[in-house]
Structure formats: structure tokens, C-alpha cells
Amino acid sequence: MRTSVTGRWALRAVALAAAISTSLGSSFALAADPVKIGSVVSATGPAAFLGDPEAKTLKLYVEELNKKGGLLGRPVELVLYDDGGDANKAKTFATRLVEDDKVVAMVGGTTTGTTMAMIPVFEDAKVPFISLAGAIEIIEPVREFVFKTPHTDKTACQKIFEDMKAKGFTKIGMISGTDGFGKSMRAQCLKVIGDYGITVLVDENYGASDSDMTPQLNKIKNTAGIQAVLNPGFGQGPAIVTRNYAQLGITLPLYESHGVASKSYVDLAGPAADGVRLPAPALLVADKLAADDRQKAVVMEYKTIYEKATGQPVSTFGGYAFDGMQLMVKAIETAKSTDPQKIRDALENTKDYVGVTGIYTMSAKDHLGLGTDSFRLLLIKGGDWVIEGK
Amino acid sequence: MAAKLLNSRLATLVFLAIIIGVIPYLAPSAFYLRVAAVVWVFALAALGLTVLMGYAGQVSLGHAGFLGIGGYAVAIGPAQFGLHPALCLLIGAVIAGVLAFLVGRPILKLKGYYLAIATLGFGVILSLVFHSESQWTGGPDGMQVARVTLFGWRLSGSANWYWVTGGALLIGAWLALNIGASPTGRALKALHDSEVAAAGSGIDVSAKKLAAFVIGAVYAAVAGGLLAAMNGLITPDAAGFMHSIELVAMVIIGGLGSVLGAVVGAAFLVVLPQALTFMHDYEQAVLGFLIMAFMIFLPAGIVPTVRKWLLERLS
Numbered sequence: 001m002r003t004s005v006t007g008r009w010a011l012r013a014v015a016l017a018a019a020i021s022t023s024l025g026s027s028f029a030l031a032a033d034p035v036k037i038g039s040v041v042s043a044t045g046p047a048a049f050l051g052d053p054e055a056k057t058l059k060l061y062v063e064e065l066n067k068k069g070g071l072l073g074r075p076v077e078l079v080l081y082d083d084g085g086d087a088n089k090a091k092t093f094a095t096r097l098v099e100d101d102k103v104v105a106m107v108g109g110t111t112t113g114t115t116m117a118m119i120p121v122f123e124d125a126k127v128p129f130i131s132l133a134g135a136i137e138i139i140e141p142v143r144e145f146v147f148k149t150p151h152t153d154k155t156a157c158q159k160i161f162e163d164m165k166a167k168g169f170t171k172i173g174m175i176s177g178t179d180g181f182g183k184s185m186r187a188q189c190l191k192v193i194g195d196y197g198i199t200v201l202v203d204e205n206y207g208a209s210d211s212d213m214t215p216q217l218n219k220i221k222n223t224a225g226i227q228a229v230l231n232p233g234f235g236q237g238p239a240i241v242t243r244n245y246a247q248l249g250i251t252l253p254l255y256e257s258h259g260v261a262s263k264s265y266v267d268l269a270g271p272a273a274d275g276v277r278l279p280a281p282a283l284l285v286a287d288k289l290a291a292d293d294r295q296k297a298v299v300m301e302y303k304t305i306y307e308k309a310t311g312q313p314v315s316t317f318g319g320y321a322f323d324g325m326q327l328m329v330k331a332i333e334t335a336k337s338t339d340p341q342k343i344r345d346a347l348e349n350t351k352d353y354v355g356v357t358g359i360y361t362m363s364a365k366d367h368l369g370l371g372t373d374s375f376r377l378l379l380i381k382g383g384d385w386v387i388e389g390k
Numbered sequence: 391m392a393a394k395l396l397n398s399r400l401a402t403l404v405f406l407a408i409i410i411g412v413i414p415y416l417a418p419s420a421f422y423l424r425v426a427a428v429v430w431v432f433a434l435a436a437l438g439l440t441v442l443m444g445y446a447g448q449v450s451l452g453h454a455g456f457l458g459i460g461g462y463a464v465a466i467g468p469a470q471f472g473l474h475p476a477l478c479l480l481i482g483a484v485i486a487g488v489l490a491f492l493v494g495r496p497i498l499k500l501k502g503y504y505l506a507i508a509t510l511g512f513g514v515i516l517s518l519v520f521h522s523e524s525q526w527t528g529g530p531d532g533m534q535v536a537r538v539t540l541f542g543w544r545l546s547g548s549a550n551w552y553w554v555t556g557g558a559l560l561i562g563a564w565l566a567l568n569i570g571a572s573p574t575g576r577a578l579k580a581l582h583d584s585e586v587a588a589a590g591s592g593i594d595v596s597a598k599k600l601a602a603f604v605i606g607a608v609y610a611a612v613a614g615g616l617l618a619a620m621n622g623l624i625t626p627d628a629a630g631f632m633h634s635i636e637l638v639a640m641v642i643i644g645g646l647g648s649v650l651g652a653v654v655g656a657a658f659l660v661v662l663p664q665a666l667t668f669m670h671d672y673e674q675a676v677l678g679f680l681i682m683a684f685m686i687f688l689p690a691g692i693v694p695t696v697r698k699w700l701l702e703r704l705s
Contacts, residue, residue, distance in 0.1 A: 087625045099421035112531040114627040180530035
């Protein structure tokens with residue numbers, strides 16, 4: 001009797017020891033030094049419409065990655081913070097990623113402001129940083145450890161001017177918003193316009209919250225020799241420009257910017273949007289891409305996975321985060337190391353990576369690596385997009 | 391004895407100095423120094439509000455505007471005019487003071503809600519200017535600030551800035567304590583209790599209010615300048631309405647009229663978002679809930695409540 005009791009105890013002890021060791025063992029395996037990738041995005045606050053899809057994409061993609069066995073045989077840990085759009089908080093979180101979490105790489109920075117605040121932290125710590133913000137100042141001048149995925153206003157301008165040149169337009173009118181986006185794009189456009197032999201005859205502007213742009217458009221209408229009109233703008237302004245444009249009966253071709261490449265612009269502008277041209281990323285017209293389009297597969301895959309997981313329509317901003325993480329993961333795989341310096345070197349040598357936003361080829365001089373082929377020139381017809389040319 | 395110590399100005403300063411001196415030895419990494427440095431900067435800005443709101447009882451909902459002035463002075467001065475950042479810090483403080491003087495004269499004639507709304511409007515105007523005058527301020531994306539060199543020593547890294555901001559806070563606290571004990575401070579406290587009674591006892595109410603407003607503006611501008619130089623960047627959001635509210639919340643949570651309270655309030659609102667990151671999506675809700683809980687259970691603010699509790703225990 002007595003022995004059987006001890007026997008039972010012994011059995012229990014062994015079982016317990018086994019249970020502990022297996023659970024410890026498995027947690028050790030999980031903890032097998034995860035590859036720590038950091039991120040700071042503006043998932044809340046005024047830039048949440050950008051930051052929220054970014055955060056969701058990053059989480060989703062890291063989950064998928066871990067399901068497939070992680071990276072270099074190690075699990076990936078995403079350390080994600082929300083800066084609420086506040087540059088000061090972003091910098092504090094960036095310091096936390098570097099000093100406390102000891103991440104080997106960083107993908108984030110929703111706005112230009114938060115990105116610029118974080119750049120010195122990652123430059124000083126020599127940790128590669130892929131930004132998801134728009135401004136060209138992030139990569140020009142080139143900083144050793146800073147990269148970015150979203151195309152710049154300059155690329156959009158070039159795409160538009162390429163099309164104008166092909167159609168033989170050399171004299172145009174411009175009407176720009178005075179918000180950050182409009183101002184920046186206008187400046188970038190004026191910088192490259194000379195390369196295409198195009199001159200601006202009238203250069204008008206409007207406030208971001210103005211409700212009528214008829215006077216400015218009338219001036220453009222009454223200027224002789226104008227062959228096309230370009231409207232760098234963001235938000236509701238371009239929709240009003242488009243409506244007024246139709247009301248005034250201007251028949252010149254109207255070019256809008258990538259800032260309004262969304263269904264809501266078409267809805268706001270209504271039938272007046274018919275005939276408008278604009279540069280847009282492939283993601284917007286994922287299902288209309290030609291079957292032999294190199295981006296078709298990756299764009300469709302991202303769209304399907306994102307929409308299935310979140311139940312929300314896919315956005316280009318999430319696409320930036322997808323490409324950022326994808327580029328970083330590829331760089332770590334190529335470097336076969338989690339040494340930040342080696343990851344950086346691999347990142348700079350990225351060649352021909354087909355992403356959601358475009359096809360990236362980076363170099364020591366170009367830490368974005370996108371050309372005008374990352375945009376599709378779209379024509380709006382009957383409230384829907386039509387891809388023009390290549 | 392103990393009660394005397396708790397109420398003494400010197401004890402407050404020594405206590406603050408010990409905290410500032412000890413943290414670097416306890417901090418596991420430079421990140422903690424960065425957080426502490428941000429706390430010191432915001433505490434400095436909140437100290438200005440302590441003088442204005444705590445002493446004089448006047449509400450300002452546009453205080454971050456002055457913070458912006460200090461910040462942009464440090465950004466624009468070196469970039470556009472080649473001035474030394476330290477000089478720009480001074481210039482920013484002077485501009486903020488003069489502006490507060492000019493704007494304060496008409497605004498401070500208003501009382502209660504009207505004063506709050508007028509200062510709010512003023513803050514919004516400043517924020518708009520920083521947003522839209524992009525040839526000067528870099529527009530909505532903000533403006534970069536050149537790294538600071540002091541006596542040939544390049545100021546960078548969290549540790550250096552920790553000592554600069556900590557020192558600035560100590561000086562600011564010393565000044566605020568002395569203002570509180572000066573005739574002006576007593577006059578401010580008198581008009582806080584009753585403007586009519588204060589005027590009746592011979593206090594020039596509008597001049598004293600204006601003085602408090604100017605002092606508050608100068609504090610905020612210095613804090614803004616330090617923040618911009620430390621971050622290497624200033625954005626218009628720093629001058630925005632939400633930041634003004636945050637400053638007011640710091641003063642109220644820490645304890646209205648208490649110098650240490652401004653520091654505790656700033657620590658509360660800077661550290662908490664960092665401490666709550668593990669809650670992910672519920673972070674904002676929990677933060678709001680905690681602020682509500684503190685206001686319900688410690689309506690006088692953290693520091694005055696703790697001080698009262700200690701005094702009762704010790705006597």
C-alpha cells in the first residue's frame with residue numbers, strides 16, 4: 001500500500017517534471033532570440049487614416065511570416081508603438097526601440113514630421129530605418145541608414161509630365177492647394193518641369209478649405225495658349241476644382257495628383273471627373289492590371305489577404321508598410337545576419353524587388369528606388385478607372 | 391519641524407535636485423533618460439502655467455502657442471540668420487514675453503470662460519501661423535533644428551540633454567518658488583481668491599495678472615526652445631490645441647499652485663503613455679480613465695493631497 005502511494009507520487013513528480021521541461025523547452029524555442037523589428041506609426045490621432053492600415057499590415061505580415069517559420073530560423077518579434085502623430089512622442093519611442101528593445105531594424109514613421117524626428121535616433125544608433133512617409137527630404141540628401149517606400153511627389157510630377165509631353169502639351173496652367181501636400185508637390189513639379197520642355201503660363205492657388213475656385217479657374221480659362229491644366233492638391237480641394245472646371249465649361253485636359261487617387265474623389269467630383277487623368281499606384285486598380293503585369297500577383301495577394309483579415313478595403317498606405325517590411329525581411333535574408341550594418345548594406349543593394357507600390361532598385365545614391373513606372377496613368381471614365389498606356 | 395520642512399521652499403528644491411541627481415544612476419538605459427528629459431521640459435512649461443493658473447487663477451488654453459514660439463525661434467534663428475541657438479532661446483523668450491504683454495493687456499480684462507476662449511483663440515492663431523508660413527516654418531511637416539554646440543561641446547544624446555533640461559527645470563523651479571513668496575506672488579494669490587478684495591487692498595489687479603501671463607509665456611518659450619533643440623525638430627503640432635490642454639492637465643493633475651505638482655503632473659502625462667504601451671488598443675481609454683480617477687479621488691491634485699496626508703500623519 002505504502003509503496004504504491006510513493007509510486008504514485010513518484011509518477012506524478014516525473015509527469016510534472018516532464019511537463020515543466022516541455023513547457024520550458026518550447027518557450028525556450030520560441031524565445032530562441034527572436035529577430036526584433038521595431039515600428040512607430042501614427043495609428044491614432046490626425047494621421048490615423050495613414051497609420052491604422054500600416055499598423056494592421058505590419059502585424060498581419062509578421063504573423064504570416066512566423067507561420068512560415070520566421071526569419072533565419074528564428075521567430076520575428078514586431079515591437080510596435082503608436083505615436084498619435086506627435087513628433088516628440090515618436091522620438092521618445094524611437095529611443096525606446098533602440099536603447100531598450102534593442103531592435104535590429106525599423107519600419108515605420110507615418111508622417112514626414114514624425115520621420116524627421118526619428119531619423120537622428122536611428123542614424124546615431126546605426127540601425128536601418130525604412131520610413132513610410134512621403135516627403136523627398138527624407139532621402140534627399142541620402143542618409144546612410146534611412147530608406148523609404150512611398151513614391152515622392154517628384155515621381156508623380158514626372159509621370160504627369162511624361163504623359164503631357166507624349167500628347168504634345170507644352171504650355172500648361174497650374175492651380176495648387178496651399179496645404180502641405182499642394183505646396184510640396186507644386187515645388188517638386190516646378191523643379192522638374194524644365195526637363196520636359198513644358199512651361200507654366202498661369203500659376204494659381206487656393207486654400208485647403210476654400211469652397212469655390214471659379215475666379216482662379218476663370219483666369220486660366222481666359223489665358224490664351226494653355227493646352228492642359230495640372231492641379232496638385234489633397235483632400236476636398238481638387239474635387240471642387242474639378243466641379244468648377246466642368247461648370248465653367250473648360251474643355252482642356254485636366255490632370256489631378258496622386259493625392260486624390262481614391263474612390264472618394266470620384267464620388268465627390270461626380271460626373272465632372274469624367275476625362276480627368278491622374279497618376280496612381282497599381283494597388284488602386286489591382287483587378288484591372290494586365291495579366292502580364294509584373295506587379296499583378298503581389299498586389300492581388302496583398303489585397304486579398306488584407307481585406308480578408310481586416311474586413312476593410314485595402315489602402316496604398318498599408319501597401320507602403322507591406323513593402324517596407326518585405327524589403328527589410330529580404331535584406332535580413334540576403335545578409336544572413338541580424339547585424340544592423342549588414343542589413344543596411346543588403347537593403348541598399350536591393351535590386352528589382354517587385355512590391356505593392358512599385359518595383360524597387362536601390363543604390364548608394366537612391367534610398368527609394370522607384371521610377372515613374374511605379375505609377376499608372378489613369379483616366380476616369382463613367383466614374384471608373386481606365387489604365388492609359390503603360 | 392517636519393511640517394516646516396514640508397512647507398519650506400528650500401526643501402522642495404533639494405528634493406527636486408536629489409530626484410534629478412539620482413535618476414541617471416537608476417536608469418537601465420538611455421531611453422529612461424530621454425523620457426525623464428521630456429518630463430523636465432514639460433514640467434518647465436507647466437511651471438509657467440502654475441504661476442498663471444495656480445497662483446493667479448487665470449486659465450490659459452493657448453499656452454502651447456508660446457511653447458511653439460520658443461521652439462521656432464531656436465529653429466529659425468540659426469537656420470535663417472546664423473545666430474547661436476542659446477541666443478535664440480533668449481530671443482524666443484523675449485518675443486514670447488513681449489507678445490504675451492501685447493496680447494495680454496486686452497485679453498486679461500476678460501474673466502472666466504471668456505478668458506479661456508480668448509487664450510484658446512490666440513493659441514489656434516499661433517498654430518495656424520506655424521502651419522501656413524512654410525517659407526519660415528517649414529509648414530505642417532515642421533522644421534529641423536541644427537544640433538547645438540556649447541563651448542565647443544556638441545550637445546547630443548539623451549544623457550547630455552538630461553542634464554541640460556534638469557538644470558533648466560531646477561532654475562525654473564527656484565524662480566517659481568521665489569515668485570510665489572514675493573510680494574507679486576502674494577498679490578497673485580490674493581487676486582486668485584477675490585479680485586475685488588485684492589483691488590480693495592491696493593493691488594493693481596490687471597498689472598499683476600499681466601505679469602503672471604508674461605512669466606508663464608516666458609517659461610513656455612524656454613521649454614519650447616529646449617524641446618526643439620533636444621528633438622532636433624519642431625512641428626506645428628507642438629504649438630497645437632491638444633498640447634495646450636495637455637499642459638493644463640499636467641498642472642491640474644499634479645496640483646494647482648504647487649511647483650512640485652507641475653513636475654509630478656508632467657511626469658504623469660509623459661510616463662503613462664510609455665507605461666501603458668502593453669495595452670495596445672486600450673491605451674487611450676485607460677489613460678483617460680486614469681485621469682478621471684485621479685481627478686475624482688484627488689481633486690486637489692497629487693502633490694497637495696500627499697502633502698496634506700503627510701502633514702496629518704506627522705502632526
